[in-house]
Amino acid sequence: MEFGWTQEEAAHRERVRAVLARVLPPDWEDIARHGPGSDEQTAFSKIFCPALHAEGLLIPHWPKPYGGQDESIWRQFIMAEELWAVGEPRGPQYMNVNWVGPVMFKFGTQAQLETYLPPILAGQAVWCQGFSEPSAGSDLAALRTAATPVEGGYRVNGGKIWTSYAAQADTCFLLARVPAAEGVSSGKAAIVILLVDMKSPGIQVKPIPALVGQGDIHEVFFDDVFVPAENRLGAEGQAWEIINYLLQHERVGIPRYALARRTLDRAVARLKSQGRWDDPVLRDRAGQALMLCEAARMMCYRVVDGKARDLPDDAFGSLARVAVVEAENGVSAFLTEFMPDGLLGGDPMQQAHHQRAIAAGVAAGPAEIQLNLIAQRWLNLPREPRAR
Ligand SMILES: Cc1cc2nc3c(=O)[nH]c(=O)nc-3n(C[C@H](O)[C@H](O)[C@H](O)COP(=O)(O)OP(=O)(O)OC[C@H]3O[C@@H](n4cnc5c(N)ncnc54)[C@H](O)[C@@H]3O)c2cc1C
Missing domain, CATH: 1.20.140.10 (Butyryl-CoA Dehydrogenase, subunit A, domain 3)
Known part of the structure; x- marks a missing residue:
């Protein structure tokens, strides 16, 4: 069994290290200490991600039609190792390139691709993941946040907890439950994914003080929040398939x-x-x-x-x-x-x-x-x- 790196992979690692040495400022470690959800890291991520993109290192693993280079998973992993070793300077934006983009390519509409990919490529998008609720963490299928169908979209009511980056986020990748239709089970099949503009009226974000870093985790409350139908990702009932796809990308990328x-x-x-x-x-x-x-x-x-x-x-x-x-x-x-x-x-x-x-x-x-x-x-x- 060969555990070594090819010359090309070793050169890639050296190049990533050289770029990081050039792009990270002398006070980077002080910025990193505040935690990935802090104002400091979020602001820095909006400088760092464009710089990474200029070097061709933000989305090389994305498919060519979406601006990437179809880079191998090994090169992607080398890059991720080097970024993590210095404390992940992409801050909350790691999610965008690891899984938000790939999920959009597979399940998004053309209009969703046109709305959400450009800010990611510009290194300016912050997303949060609205999955966990007080009674639905490990048992995610028990989530209760309700998405009631109304003309033109949904009205969302409920609450999420432990939501990383919520105070900084532009968009929430939200899991909610539609009323069980006849013949549709009330479990996983009634979950829907909504891409929610965090500036929508009715959203309240409360930081949870924690040892894990300033501003990292939050409670998010939804009080009759209107979400247009075109912001639903995939079909009603398809959410579980999308979540499984997303988690595969989320876990291997870190x-x-x-x-x-x-x-x-x-x-x-x-x-x-x-x-x-x-x-x-x-x-x-x-x-x-x-x-x-x-x-x-x-x-x-x-x-x-x-x-x-x-x-x-x-x-x-x-x-x-x-x-x-x-x-x-x-x-x-x-x-x-x-x-x-x-x-x-x-x-x-x-x-x-x-x-x-x-x-x-x-x-x-x-x-x-x-x-x-x-x-x-x-x-x-x-x-x-x-x-x-
Ligand atoms: C720093 C941080 C950031 C987070 N960011 C986000 C985020 O951005 N978005 C989001 O949606 N969520 C986020 N979470 C929430 C995280 O996904 C949940 O905390 C996690 O899924 C566990 O859910 P829970 O807290 O409800 O614990 P529970 O599910 O209640 O579990 C509590 C404990 O019980 C044990 N347990 C539970 N079920 C079993 C079982 N079947 N078998 C054995 N043991 C079991 C486990 O040891 C677990 O530690 C974050 C959490 C942390 C700590």
Whole structure:
């Protein structure tokens, strides 16, 4: 088995690094410390994404008809690793290029493509994902926000929670429920996707104070919000197919272990410079954290390899996601124990990493759900009978 990179891939990585070194300002790490949903990162993303586009690096993985270069998934992943390793300077706009665009190509109307793609290409669009509700997180199909059909569109009533970037967003990718029609089940089949202008009358956004970074998560309330019918993505009842497609793009596009590894390497360099590297316990713990990062990297490469060869999805997607969470948490635990000064302000990237790591096992779906899938599909364990 060949684990090395081709010359062309290695050159691509070097080019991405050179562009980042040129485009990121000297105070980038201070900006990153505020968190991806902060005013600072959002404003910077609107400078950074156009600069990336000018270098041909914003959407190279998109199909040619939509302005991309049909770039291979491996090159895309190299790019994502380098961006994550420096703290993801695309901020909230990572979603646009990872999944909003690809979902539009597959399911959007011509008018939706013309409305939503140009601001993404200009590096000025901020989206938020209105999925979770107080009683519908892991069990997303239980969502209750109502979209009542009215002349020309829908009236939306309900609330979302944990919505990242909502205060900055122009558009919400909203899941809501239409009244169950005769013959249509009330579950997944009654969910509809609406692309909602966040300036619509009746929307209220409330930030939730959190350790994960300033302005990152919010509650969003919809009070009789009118959404035109042309803003529905796909057909009523098609939402679940679209969500599954979206989640595949969302999860493979984020090599979160890269920031954990970069932060660990920096910490080890500092520990050496402080003369602490001879401590055998510290070295053992650093080695364990490194091992978790490398395991996560290899698991993710296995998933990318499957996608590059068009193999059907298998349990490695779940294994990789759990491995990434373990890597982020392992590095965080090591740093918190041996370098607490970094977390308290001594190293902005350690703070940025920690903010992301504490949410890693929850955001985008809890790791425990992936463990369930591994138990059922990989280990063939029986489902536990429901308690009576
Ligand atoms: C930083 C951050 C950003 C987020 N951004 C967004 C966003 O932009 N948009 C959005 O819609 N949502 C967002 N979320 C919400 C996230 O998707 C949900 O928190 C997640 O899906 C879990 O849902 P929940 O919080 O309702 O927890 P629950 O589903 O109630 O789960 C609580 C805990 O119970 C356990 N659990 C639940 N079900 C099972 C099961 N079947 N088997 C085993 N254990 C189980 C899990 O350990 C889980 O941690 C974000 C969350 C965070 C932390």
